[in-house]
Amino acid sequence: MIYRDACLDDLPFIVDVYNATIPSRLVTADTSPVTVADKLEWFHEHNATHRPLWIVQDGNNNKIGWVSFQDFYGRPAYQGTAEISIYIQETFRKKGYGREMLSYSISQCPTLGIETLLGFIFEQNTVSLQLFYAQGFEEWGNLKDIALLDNKKCSLKILGRKI
Numbered sequence: 001m002i003y004r005d006a007c008l009d010d011l012p013f014i015v016d017v018y019n020a021t022i023p024s025r026l027v028t029a030d031t032s033p034v035t036v037a038d039k040l041e042w043f044h045e046h047n048a049t050h051r052p053l054w055i056v057q058d059g060n061n062n063k064i065g066w067v068s069f070q071d072f073y074g075r076p077a078y079q080g081t082a083e084i085s086i087y088i089q090e091t092f093r094k095k096g097y098g099r100e101m102l103s104y105s106i107s108q109c110p111t112l113g114i115e116t117l118l119g120f121i122f123e124q125n126t127v128s129l130q131l132f133y134a135q136g137f138e139e140w141g142n143l144k145d146i147a148l149l150d151n152k153k154c155s156l157k158i159l160g161r162k163i
Contacts, residue, residue, distance in 0.1 A: 080115035
């Protein structure tokens, strides 16, 4: 698999993959599609040396998905902590790519200055929870009934792993 830094031309792909997850109510707290313009500031918050945004491709240059590292809480004392997000195109899901993407991301944390990696995952997203637990993450918090999706309260688990 190929991991490369995302460029602005990749933003429509990133947004499309993200928007495709919204109807499932498993992955994001957004309830309606976002636009490229909505994600511009978020895109520019990433940088290759500290908080990358990677496009992941297979050997045939097919875009599989993307990985994002984001600051946790935005205060200087938390610079060694990052939140990871992994999004995969629907046609590439359930083929082991998520496992590979998370494993690779963990392996790159030392070079990114990340000592603690966090995942924020809805309690009903059992596939993602299993993926993270299998990679050594533990539940560090459970925000009970914090989100309202289609008139149903949902809990958000905070998973963490020391690198």
